[in-house]
Amino acid sequence: xxxxxxxxxxxxxxxxxxxxxxxxxxxxxxxxxxxxxxxxxxxxxxxxxxxxxxxxxxxxxxxxxxxxxxxxxxxxxxxxxxxxxxxxxxxxxxxxxxxxxxxxxxxxxxxxxxxxxxxxxxxxxxxx
Numbered sequence: 001x002x003x004x005x006x007x008x009x010x011x012x013x014x015x016x017x018x019x020x021x022x023x024x025x026x027x028x029x030x031x032x033x034x035x036x037x038x039x040x041x042x043x044x045x046x047x048x049x050x051x052x053x054x055x056x057x058x059x060x061x062x063x064x065x066x067x068x069x070x071x072x073x074x075x076x077x078x079x080x081x082x083x084x085x086x087x088x089x090x091x092x093x094x095x096x097x098x099x100x101x102x103x104x105x106x107x108x109x110x111x112x113x114x115x116x117x118x119x120x121x122x123x124x125x126x127x128x
Contacts (some may be wrong), residue, residue, distance in 0.1 A: 001081050009060035009077045013118045015058070016064045018095070021117025022117045023062065024114035025094040026087050027079060034061055041065065078111065088112040 012020035021033050027049075034046035044065045051059030060077065081087050085102045091114045092098065099121065100113040109127040116122055 006056055009075075010063045011060070011063050011077065011118075011120050011122070012070045013064050013120075014070045016047065016062065018056065019062050019064075019070075020047050022094045024095060026090045026096065026114075027081075027089075028090075031062065032041040049089050057087070071100050074115065076123050078123035078125045081124050081126045083128050084110055084112045087124050088114070 005060065008073060011019070023029070024031060029050050031047040031049060034048045044063065046061045046063050047091055048061045049059065053091055081089070087112075088102055097115045098107040100111075102110050103111045109125060111126075112124040114122055114124070
């Protein structure tokens with residue numbers, strides 16, 4: 001098994017429909033319904049990002065649960081893109097706010113940082 005520094009992420013949300021719509025529009029992906037893996041919290045709602053355990057990168061999900069509110073966290077998840085300017089161009093129309101427009105990371109590529117509809121800070125990363 002390949003060693004991946006990040007194996008899973010969760011972005012906590014207050015409005016699942018609004019957040020799902022935002023990420024599907026910005027990243028041009030379809031999120032899928034997931035169930036609570038412990039089957040102990042019936043109030044937990046999860047929508048998963050496309051991922052494969054055999055490929056590079058990590059899987060993750062939007063999570064709505066009553067005991068944890070969205071925003072205010074200090075973690076930033078970066079989504080890989082071919083050119084982060086493309087996804088960045090969709091952020092405002094989808095209801096988010098661009099915090100840092102596409103900037104160079106030198107030999108490490110480029111990134112954009114935005115705030116989603118739930119107040120979470122999220123990044124986009126590309127090599128061009």
